[in-house]
Structures are given as C-alpha cells and as structure tokens.
Amino acid sequence: MKKACLLYLLLIGLSACGGKKTDAVSLNGEIKGLGSDTLYLYGADRMYDRMDTLIVEKDKFSATLTVDTLVSTILLFSDGTEYPLYLNKGDKIQIKGSNAELSALQINGNVPNTELTTFNQELKGLGTPSVKALEEKAENFIKNHPSSLASIYLLDKYFVQALQPDIERIKMLADGMTGELKDRPYMQALLSQIDEDEKVAVGKTAPYFRLRNVEGKEITRSTLKDQYLLIQFWASWDTISREQNAMFRRIYKKEQKNKDFTLIGVSLDLDKDKWKETIKTDTLKWEQTCDFAGWNGEVVKQFAIQKLPANLLLSPTGKIEGKDLNEKAIEKKVKEIQEEKEKKEAAKKKNKR
Template sequence: MKKLYPLLFLAAWLLAACSNHEKDIVSISGIIKGLGNDTLYIYGTDRLYNRLDTLTVKEDKISTQLEIDTLISAWLRFSDGTEIPIYMNKGEKIEINGSATCLDSLYIKGNTANEKLSLFRQKIERDTTLTAQALEDSAKVFIQNNLTSPASLYVLDKYLVQKTSPDFPEIKKLIEGMTGELKEYLYVENLLRQIETAEKTEPGKMAPYFQLPSSEGKDLKRTDFKDKYLLLHFWASWDEKSKESNQMLRKIYKDKKKHKDFEILGISLDTDKDLWKEAIENDTLTWKQACDCKGWNSDIIEQFNIRALPTNILLTPTGKIEGRNLTQEQLEERLKEIVKEKKQTKK
C-alpha cells in the first residue's frame, strides 16, 4: 500500500501537467474558400509575441495549434501580402472563415476582440458609400465602445493614425480613455513618442535645426535661407506621388522673379545618390536639393515628424513653422499674400 502513494502522486502530477499544457495551447481552424494549398504566417505585433509561426493550408482548410501563455496581438499574413489582425489567448479555439477573393472580410471568431473587429471590418468593406469622415467617425465609435480591447489599437492605427495629417490631439484623447493594460503595449508607447515629436513641429513652433549635404556637394542649413519663406519639400525619386508634387512645384517656381522672398528646398529620402541626382536632372528640379542618403533613417525625418511622401512644410523668415502639406492653391494664395505684405512694409 505504501508503494501505491508515490504512483498515485506521479499520476496526478502528470495529469495536471498535461492539463496545464493544454491551457497554454491555442487552436486555429477554419475554411478559406479558394485558397487551395498555401502557407500562411503568423507574427507578433508587440514584445509579448516576438516570433514567427507558419500555418499550413490544405484544400482550403486551416488546422494548427500554437503555444502561447497570454493574450497576444498578431498578424496573419497571406502569400499575396495581405495582413489580417488576429487576437489569441491560451485555451481558445480560433476559427477563421471566408473567401480568398475577399480576405478583408474574413470572419474570425473565438474571442470578443476577433468577433467585434471582424464585424466592423465587414461593415466597412460592404458600405461603399462611406466618406472618409464617416469612416473616421465609425472608427472613433468603435474605439470608444471597446476601450479594453486590443482590437481598438488596430482601428486607431489604420483609420486615424495612418493619414497624411493625423489629428493627434484627438488620438491622444482616445488613448487616454483606454485601460492601463492597453497603454502598456509597445505600439502605444511608440505612438505617444511620435505625437510628442509632432507637437514640437506644429504650426507656430520653431523649426528644428538641420544640416544636410546638397546636390552641389555643400552642406545646407536653415540659416542659409534667412529672411525668406522656405518650403521644405520631402520627396523621393521612387515615389510616384512625389513626381506629381514636384511637377506642381515647378509651376509655382516659374514665377520665382515675383517671389524673391520665397525659396524651396527639396529633401530627398533616396538612399542611392546617383538615382537621386538623375531624378533632379530628369524632372528639371531647379531649386535647392539636399539628401544624406539615409532614407527613412535620416535624423530630419524624426525631427520634422515625416510619416508619408510627399510632405511639405512652410517656414517663415524667422524659422517658425507656418503650415504643413499645403495644396497648390494654398501655396499660390500664400505667395500672393507675401508679395502684398512685402509691398506694405516698403511704404
């Protein structure tokens, strides 16, 4: 009888160990019609899940298990480059269903975050009449109704942050309403740092100091354009929208004689000096050009909070930031005002 106790204890321990192991597993299954045989990838979006897992699809069917020990936010990446957010926790059974012809409308269930986000994404995808403003309003309502859900961070990023000119005060307000757990996500920490930088480069603030090598081989800095309005134009030779923007600036720069108090400085995000100089010549860019060939890693990108190309920033003669992303009409109107202001000061 004495020998039986250790055996019973060992059996109980093994049973508990197996039970705990099962709790650390998340199962993923489902059918995506038309996907056939494929390999998908799941990778984490924060420090809680910093690995890459593969997910095999056979005849449209998904079936796999992953070991995780907490709620994690991840991306499900398809072979065509489409990425779908997915949320998983230990012990959950995640189910993915939909069609390969419309991956943005996949329905993912197994927890509240996946289900609510799936319904939101499907609603957005189906409503073709939604204006940009209506889309933003819908995103804000979703976030305000899901202040404890990591799905809110995806909606915040996709519909409110990833814009040419995000409304950072509004974004900060939404983050302030979220739970402390969400605020600890690496994404939120990075976003708040980005907002802090953006606030330093708002209209009315002094432009940060910069010094960059020019296309002529000399260093250019802000003080080289003293007593002039200076338009900083961030662009790249590989960006199609930048070419359109340069074309617009060429029209404005033609009237340079009328606007002696105005200058343009093109700041390229190219990493290849030859391609940069070739673009300057081919596109007939006659204003000053600068580039340190560091691309998005250039210090000036962070200094001026550049998140998209092209971006323009208008500086006053005293070095203050007057405006960002001015249209051709706005620039032309402002130049007319500058000429009038100059005439009045001469009287």
Template sequence: MKYPMTSLFLVASLLGVSSACSDAASSTSSAAETAAGPGYEISGQLRNAAAGTKVYLAELNGNQFVSRDTATTDAQGRFTLKGSTPEAALYQLKLDEQNQVLVSLDNKTKLQLTGDAKRLNEDYTVKGSKDSEMLQQLVRQLNTSGRQAQGVMQRYQNNAQAGRQDSMQALEAKFYAVQGQKTAALKRLIKANPTSVVSAFALSDPQIVNPDENFGFADSVATQLKKAQPNSRYTKALVQALEPLRKTAVGTIAPDINLTDPSGKTVALSSLRGQYVLLDFWASWCGPCRQENPNVVKTYQQYKNKKFTIYGVSLDQDKGKWEKAIQADGLTWTHVSDLKGWQSAAGQAYGIQSIPMNFLLDPQGRIIAKNLRGATLAAELAKRIK
C-alpha cells in the same frame, strides 16, 4: 502616386507580421487554466467546412503571431476554443492563408463567430465582443477602400500608358480622395471607441490611420487610453509610436537642418524664413518620388514668386545620381544632402521612414501641413497665399 495594399485585411501583409510558434509550455492555454479562473470562449460555426478542418488561434504579440491553440470542426462545422489571456489582446483565427479573421479577446469574452470557410475574410460575423465587432467594421472599411483604390490605380495606369495626362491628374485626385475618405471613416470609428485596444492598434500603424498625419487626433486618443488602460501593450505601443512624431507635429517649429548643396555650400533650412517652404524628402532612386516631381515642379512654377520655395533633402548616397536626377526632373530649387541614405541626419531628425515625405512650413518656420501630394499641395498654398 503611392499605391496602398489592395486588401488590408490580411494582417500579415498589413503589419509585416509573421507567423511563429512559441515554446509548448506557453503556446496553448489548457482546460485546467480555464477551469481555475475566468477565461475566454470562442464558439464558432463555419459553412463549407469539412469535418476535421483545423482552426488555428494565434496571438498578435509584437510584430508576429504566436500560436496559442488549435480546434477541429465537427460535421456541422462547429468548433470551440477556450483559454485565458493576461490582458485584452488581438488574436488571429485562421484556417489557411486566404481565410483568416482578427478578433479581440479578454477573460470575459464569450465570442460567437459564424462564416463561410471558403471566403472567411469576406463573409463572417462576430457577436459577444464589442472590440471584435469594432475590428470587423475596421476590416470592412479597409477592404472597401482598398478595392476602390485598386480600381482607381488600374485606371491611372491605363491612362499613363495612353499618355492621357489630364485624366491621370483627375485620377490622382480621386485616389487621394479615397484615402481621405478611408481615414475619416476610421477616425469616426475610433472616436466612438477611444479606449479600445483596437483603437490603439489602428493608430499605431500607418497603413491603417497614419499617426504622423493625424497626430493631434492620435495623441488625444492616447491620452484617454493611458487613463483607461495604462498597462496595455497596445497603449504603450501607441505612446511609443507617437513620441518621435511629437517634435514634427503640425503646429511645432520645424527642427533646423544644416546640410550641403551639390556645390558644397552649407544651406540651413532656417535661412529660408520669411517664405512658405516645402521641406521635401526624396531620392533619385525613389520611383514614387520621381513620379511626384512633375506635380512639385508645376506648383513651384506657380508660386515661386509669391514667397514660396522648396528645400529638397535627398536620401541619396551617390552624388552623381542625385545631381543627374535634379537636372533630369527640372528641380530648380535648393537641394541638400549628406549622402548617407536612410542614415541621413535630417531624415532621422524628422523620423523619416518612407519617401516621398514633405512638410509645409509657414514664414515663421512652423509646420502647418505634411505629406501633401498631387493637387493637395497647390490647394493648400492657394488657401494661404493670396
């Protein structure tokens, strides 16, 4: 069972974002710039903030935060930040690593922010910016889902240590239900704000709303964003993220794979047409893959005589370890690999960035579902195979 981040609010963790400083000439917007034209203004007041507390403003630029400005609180915890931005963008307001929030700013934003300096990421309110308010809703949902998933995972681990397999399976189903509820809630939020930079941001990152698993939805939002904000960096990032997923989207014919099995025989994915096929990307060294294998084996045994089979593609590099894992886990279906690890031709053709990952194909070779885990694979087959 995959384990999500327990607090997805900290964007540095969420995106692998790092803090960085730019050249002084470009890192801070001056009062002169703001006076010369429109700009944003942040008026804040923080409870439990000592006079002189530093408030740092950094812009999310690519995969890092770039320092833009700094303010200092007065005796009442008040601070003001003013500046200008070339386009609507996401910014981080930070006191320290544990106390930071995301806001969205453009040159019309007059943002009011209040909160508790000791627990800012959990206790803050923003007004005056629809996008910032949307960010706050998104963050709250991610935090709620993260806490729920963490609780389920802890119970799962306790049952695993006690060897209670039935309870583990029920908790695994609960875990994926929590993930599904999170995604549904975030999609409702995005659907209500389809032309927001926040929507583009959320759909560009698999940790928020996985664009691969929700390609049709993400593509429809991208279409609206291209009309409303064609030059936005967030629109461009979403469009770029979706492009390699297009060829493996649900509804498309799966790209063919021609790789060798452990005996050296070349086996084409297309040779299995006429059956439902689970195209399963895994590796012997992948812990979550090995943990998932018992579920796959159980489903295979249930449906192998009902026009269902599996085509396993390993991202191994060591043939001996690959073969040993196949035998140890009882994986009695077709296996292929070019033993090139992450450079696997098949992995690159399908845009594989993490494993386990799978695609369910219908008898015509069309992708009908993807990333089926636990009981969801059996449930999907039950709907299709009578």
C-alpha cells in the same frame, strides 16, 4: 512605405521558432478565391517576436501556434494586405472570408477578434463612407471598448495614420483607454510617436536642420531665410513619391522666380549614385539634399517623418504653416503669400504720401 521596409526586415530576420511551449492556439482559415498561396503571421510588437508561415491550399490553411498571453499579430497576404489578428493560449481561431474582400474578414475565437469583425462588418454595410464617418465610427468603438486591443489598432489606422493627425483628439481617445492597454508595447510606441508628432505640429517652430546638397554645399534653415520654404521628403526607391515629383515639377516651374517662396528636396536614399541618377532622370531642378541615412536621418527624426511622400511648409520665421499639402493647397498658399506681400507694399506707399 516605411512599414514595408520594416516588414521586409521582419521577413528576413524573424525565425519561426518560439520560446517556452504553452497552451496551443488552433488556427483554421478558409478564404474563398485565395487558391494556393503563402501567408505570414508576425507580431505587431515584441510580445510576439517571431514570424510564422501559413501554407494555403485550395483556399484553406491551418496552424498550431504557441503564445504565453494575449498578443496582437498581423496576418500578411501576398498582395501586401495586412489584417490584425489576436491570439491567446487555448484559443480556437476561425477565419473566413473572400479574397475579393480581405479588409472584411470574419474572425472569431476570442473577444478582440469578434469585436473587430463586428466593426468591419458594420463598415461594409455603410457602402462608401466619408473619412469623417469612418473616424466617428472608430471613435465610438474606442470609447465603448476602452480595454480592447482592437481599439489600439483603430486608433492607429484612423487617427495616428491620418493625413493630418488631430493630436488633441488622439490624446483624448488614448486617455480613455485602460492602464493595462496603455502598458502594451504597441500602445507605448503609438504614444511615443504622438509625442514626436506634437513637437512638429502645424503652428510650432520648426527645428534647426543642416543638410548637404548635390555639390556637397551645406544647406540650413538660415541659408533659406526670408522665404517660405516647402520641404519635400522623398526617395528614389519609393514609387509614390517618384510619381509625386511631377507635382513638384509643376510648382517649381511656376514659382522658380518667386523670391518669397522656395522648394527643397530631402531624400531618404542610401545610395548616392542612385540618388543623383534619379534627380537627373526625374528632372528635379530645385535644391536637393540627402544625408544617406534613410529613416535614421537626423532631419527625418527631427520632423517626425513616418511615411513617404511627405512635405512641410515653413514660414520665413520658421513656423510650420502646413503638412502634407496637395497641389491645390500649395498653390493657394503661394497666392496668399503674394497677396500679403502686395498689401504690405501698398501700405508702405500709402504711408509715404
């Protein structure tokens, strides 16, 4: 959802005018079933710092663009689908496909477009591959194409944006890329994100945090000491996290009297009234906090939150025990906490005899 917010700002703020004129890029596309529509083309990093509008009529569209060097861009469709597109001066880009399969377009005109097209066509032939199969396929591509811009995109999509990112695997794949690729702004941004994620990886000690609840009372990690703490990141404007509130309501109902486990909500809202209204509407009875700074909030940055919804489980000592856990994993962890407590109590009774 964060990407959607950033994209909205891009749509508002970027102009369609470029800088110095260079050799033109010819772009022609035909996507069956697209009909009449409007597409947008925007830069994946600052090397293409503008927004271009592509008008589609009877499934077809075309444009003449200007770039100074090979750049990574994103083709945005009206349904929210994003597809990477690489442009270089003098290129003649051809795009073909079906509106029913926007994730498998055929794009030619330069090497990275052709490489990514081949990769996606091979995926299409696999039917419904597992997450593991997709990751292995992407890893093989990255290792075999250490200087391709498509490798950066695949690293981001299949590893950095994974539900549980494997930091060491990401670093290994990034290390194998050429220096020229690592110097790309897009890649530098990914590496910076990876560094931040590593600081709050499972097993690391959580940073100290301070927030205020609905009543304005300060809530800190020290306030909630001696308990396992499940931190829920959400926002009233985020549809998916609003839907996930049902899961947390069930967890809270079961565990509200559990002295060893507690739940706290951290909202990325900007509007205080809307936040309070949603807490009431969604019946969020557990502790709720917000600093009204959205994605710029201190706690959001401390825990390297990149998307919503998100959650983290902290031990009583502040160690990060899990990230983005589903309901089954949370219930399993709560059960383990209770079993561990019972073992300790049984051991104490035995020692007293």
